Amino acid sequence: MRAFFIIVCCLSIQTVVAGNRQSQITSLPFEMVGTYVVVTVHINTSTPLRFILDSGLSNTMITEVGPADSLSLHFSDKVRIKGLGAGRTVEALVSHGNTLEVGRMRFVNQTIHLLTEDLFNLSELTGYSINGLLGSDFFQDHVVQIDYNKRRITFYESSSFEVPRGYVAVPLTIRQQKMYTEVLVKQEHGKPRKATVLLDTGAELTAWLHLYGENELTLPGKTIYGYIGEGINGPITGHFGRIPGLYVGGWKLDRPVVSFPDSATIVDMLRDEAREGTLGSQALSRFHLIFDEPNALLYLKPNHRHRRPFNYNVAGMDMIKQSEAPFLPLIYHVREGSPAHKAGIQSGDLVVTANNMNGFSTDINLLRGLMDKPTHTPLRLTLLRNGLTIEATVLMKDELGD
Incomplete structure (x- = not known):
């Protein structure tokens, strides 16, 4: 208890014991894709688009527009986007003065960046149709509550908000x-x-x-x-x-x-x-x-997830869900020296089954869950490589264990 007290003092925080009266404006549902918060957004007069809520991004960014998506933007400039990573230059078209609608919330005069090339492949990465990243403009001017248990986002008036106990x-x-x-x-x-x-x-x-x-x-x-x-x-x-x-x-x-x-x-x-x-x-x-x-x-x-163990990519391979035939998960990276590498798995392999789970029909996030947990039971994969079927056995040893 003493150590906890010391840490609390160092971080200059305080426990809130105020009442629970709140000036709610509106509430809207969201989807959880992995640990991403995904919301439906209308931009100007667009069809419904799906965005990952990204508080680390200043402005909203469109990364991909599908054949069924309808969107009208006026561009005034082109800029270079800087971020993490190394090896490539990224450009985006800039559009000012847009209106975003998320549920009943309207965000006016918004700046939007449209990537000239889809570099994130968010739809293939998540297995869901994703159009981009909803930036931190979302949090301005209001109090915003994210409830991961109920999967709801609630907006409150800042001036009269009282924090729950x-x-x-x-x-x-x-x-x-x-x-x-x-x-x-x-x-x-x-x-x-x-x-x-x-x-x-x-x-x-x-x-x-x-x-x-x-x-x-x-x-x-x-x-x-x-x-x-x-x-x-x-x-x-x-x-x-x-x-x-x-x-x-x-x-x-x-x-x-x-x-x-x-x-x-x-x-x-x-x-x-x-x-x-x-x-x-x-x-x-x-x-x-x-x-x-x-x-x-x-x-x-x-919340109830607080004490769950932290996992990592034990197998050492990364996958995306292909959006074209044969619609199987594609392994695009294998970490050198990892259990997957030792099992002979290669970049470009397609996952037909993983522990008898069908690669075609299974949510890719469930398949990733198999890769993220150390177990005494090997991970058994059926792979497709250059038209040939290959069986692989991955020993799921925890390399970070005690």
Whole structure:
């Protein structure tokens, strides 16, 4: 209890005990795809479009438009987009003065970026039709509650909002419409260290931290090196491993898997932003969240996911769901030295079955769930490679285990 008290004091938070009277404006449902929050959006007079809520992005970004989508935008400029990753230049067309409708909420005079090339493949990555990323404009001017249990987003008037009992208030710093806060990182060696992180509902990871600067963060004793994910400007590589704890608003996330990107893949961020990392959706989805951006506060308390173990890609292979025949999951990356690599699996293989689950009809997120859990029972795959059927057995050993 003493350690918890010390950590709470270090992070300058307070427990809210106010009443539960609230000035609700409206409420709308969302879908959970993995740990992404997906909402339906109308842009001007468009057909319904589906966007991932991305608090780490200043403006809304359209990444793909399908044959059945109808959308009218007027473009005034072209810009280069900077983000994480290395190896490519990204351009987007810019459209100003747009109206976005999400449920009964209307957001006027919105700036939208349209990628000139779909680099994210969000539909294939998630297995659902996704048109883009809904930026942090969504959080301006109102109090916004995200309830991952009920899968609802509720908007309140900022001026008269009263926080429900039991929430902890965490100060935010707002820069370029993005929200930052401090977390406490418990390391294997050395004292706990504060880190300023971006709150990013559009990053499907627990957190990433960089090892440079004044915070003296160190790698865990056991790490895996390889592909972490895809950034706007290219692949992100680095180490990932378990740390003893990550404290958000005084609440401990126990033994989370945290990524430590190579400096070359985060160089633009290091130059342009005063932060040490990102807190992603796999951490944020473990809390009831109330974003009070007008008053620079985040209110949170744990939900039923809070104590779930943190998993990672044990098998070491990444998949997308093909949108064209034969509509099977395509393995597009295999980490060198991983269990999948040792089993002979190659980039370009198609997954016919995984533990008798049909690759054609099974939600790709359920298939990924098989890859993310260490088990004593091998993962058995039937693969299609160059027209030939191949059987593979993957030993799901936890390389980050004690």
